[in-house]
Amino acid sequence: MSMPLPIRAKLTIWYITLLAASLIIFGSIVYVALLKNITSSIDKRLTSLAEIVSKAVFKPGTAQLPKDFDSMLEHFFGIRTAGNFIQVMDKYGRITFTSSTLGQNHIPLSSATFHHAATGTLSYETVAEIGRYPARVITYPLMEKGQLIGILQVGAPMQESAAVINALFYILILGIPLAVTLASGIGWFLAKKALRPVDEITRTAKKIEAGSLNERLKVAGPKDEIGRLAETFNDMIARLELSFKQMKQFTADASHELKTPLTVLKGEMEIALKTEKTVEGLRNILQSSLEEIDKMNAIVKSLLDLARIDSRIKLAKDKVKLDEIIEERFNQTMPLARYKGVDMKIIKNEKVIIFGDMLRIGQLIFNLIDNSIKYTVKGGRIEISLEHEDGWAIITVLDTGIGIAKEDIPYIFDRFYRIDKARTSASVGGEGGVGLGLSICKEIVDAHEGRIEVRSEVGKGSTFKVYLPITNKTDELLGELGFG
Ligand SMILES: Nc1ncnc2c1ncn2[C@@H]1O[C@H](COP(=O)(O)OP(=O)(O)OP(=O)(O)O)[C@@H](O)[C@H]1O
Ligand SMILES: [Mg+2]
Incomplete structure (x- = not known):
């Protein structure tokens, strides 16, 4: 070789x-x-x-x-x-x-x-x-x-x-090799000088591994090709570092969340083995164990969802009729609202078509409605609407529920973030979630290059607004498909 x-x-x-x-x-x-x-x-x-x-x-x-x-x-x-x-x-x-x-x-x-x-x-x-x-x-x-x-x-x-x-002849015969030798020395030196930053990049890159992603290349030189290379490299490491941190955080959070129901499950079973003798008592314990298992199930399902959106596994590009999806999810959640004694209705449902992943968008709408029902007490009101404006499809879910405090708003889209669990369980009757719903919403909206906004006031209610782009491409494709 x-x-x-x-x-x-x-x-x-x-x-x-x-x-x-x-x-x-x-x-x-x-x-x-x-x-x-x-x-x-x-x-x-x-x-x-x-x-x-x-x-x-x-x-x-x-x-x-x-x-x-x-x-x-x-x-x-x-x-x-x-x-x-x-x-x-x-x-x-x-x-x-x-x-x-x-x-x-x-x-x-x-x-x-x-x-x-x-x-x-x-x-x-x-x-x-x-x-x-x-x-x-x-x-x-x-x-x-x-x-x-x-x-x-x-x-x-x-x-x-x-x-x-003759003199010229000797000058040439001796001078040319001499000049070439000299120039090759200088050329070798200059090439080394020009390539030194590349060597440096190589050396630093070798040093950087999962544990030392905080290392960066020194970009002292001018913004020439190599300077830009180093910068690009640094940007890449920064992104890697960020996603690595997020991943670590996520793993830590996820294991923590799973640990709680597991501990409860273990405790219950130990008690059952040691003390419980009656069929009725064992039944109760099994019942509550099942609840813990359901909780874990929900967590694992959400985690899977997130992982899928994260890795952007085939985010389908369907023609999505938003109004139909809203209708569908509304009907699906209506029994829940009725059961809670909350008055839920669609106040506006314009015909809007976008390109995106139908299932994910359905999940997004479901999560928002689910939250509204969960965090609104009996006698409250929920209004859902869909309209379009300036190339955006706007989905609004408004409720007159318990609201979210200003200081919590920046965090509600974080994974596993739940505001004061006691408050949730106390005021809404123990429908404690995992804390992943909104982060899934955010991922879905991001994947569709849209945005999600929230306005809320404690005790008065919350309004979630989702903006999804109706791109030119959408119009073109629609035209091609005969929907123009
Ligand atoms: N419509 C709402 N009104 C009041 N608070 C809300 C509303 N939606 C979300 N929140 C608050 O934001 C937190 C995060 O919401 P998210 O949907 O991510 O989690 P969750 O509903 O607790 O759990 P999950 O949706 O995973 O079952 C909730 O715990 C809740 O405190
Ligand atoms: Mg939720």
Whole structure:
């Protein structure tokens, strides 16, 4: 198994590869251009010198040069042969004159060049060595009436230009690897610097576990990509921390709630085993045990409901006819209200359709009506209504019951929160609930992107209002389905 290359190495490799490639291309271009430039300027000089020498000095019919030709040139024409080589040959290629600058040497003449000259063509070439340095040479045919009468060769040692070219060559050969090495070091360092926050995120993330969700990344840097990453990461941890806390709290509350009926159940059974002998007495105890079991049943059912809504397991998206659901739940709870001696009625029921989970919304309405009946004493009144306004479906459940104190209102939607159990049981005849009803309502409303509001006054009554959105999507879908 091969380890994937770290980003840092990848970045550096890319960087130096590109740098080396561009340096090599650039260097080669400079090298070739310089070489061309130098030879072409030498060639120009040699050509004009060859022309002058041929036109000015030669007499027609001869290809001879006077002995003191070098000094003549300089004297009469101001042409400095100094440094340049001049060599003259007859039409057979035999040397007839060499300038003093050539000393013991002579300019070589290849057969190809000779053939060129014979047809009247100029040749430029670089010959390997005349004396100690390579030389640039022009071979210039001397023609008369279309006939070759001799060959003039003019050359220049490339001593200086060769030095320049060589120097450039070595600068490039040594300089490019050096620059690349240096740059790769810097690139490696920069990549490390740029990626350090990522390392930090990794390290912190490794440290964070269920128990240490309070840890956060330091977001000191600018709000660049990595800064945003760190922030997003922190937000995520914050959310995790919150839900983790809620979960813990919930578990604690739930076990506490379940413990009470279990303790009662256990106590009753122990008494039954030890003391109770009559069938009647045992029956009573069984009866009250059943009540405890019912209580636990209710708690477990509510917990399951909550867990389902929490995990958002398939919140159905049905076409929900709210007015029908209200009707249905009203009829279902009517016997309860009648039994309590509470006057319950629907005062308004507009036709409203929303998209949502029919069962959940039914449960929401039931919980609200259930509370109203539970917390309203005999002779009280309950009014239920449904209307729509500005894209919202508004369900109202009003009662003239015992009401809720201001300081309790913020908590009634919390799980297992119940106001003063004694008050509830005393005033409403022991219909103690679990304290989950309203929190289930809240979850359902949230899942439907709606909101729930409550207004209440102790001794006067309470009004719960639920707002559920009638979205554009609802209208569109309704149109599609032919309900427009
Ligand atoms: N209509 C109401 N009038 C007065 N008090 C209310 C009303 N509705 C809710 N409350 C108060 O808010 C508390 C929380 O309500 P919630 O429905 O969550 O729990 P519960 O009714 O006690 O139990 P559960 O609904 O789980 O059986 C109740 O205990 C009650 O004190
Ligand atoms: Mg309730």
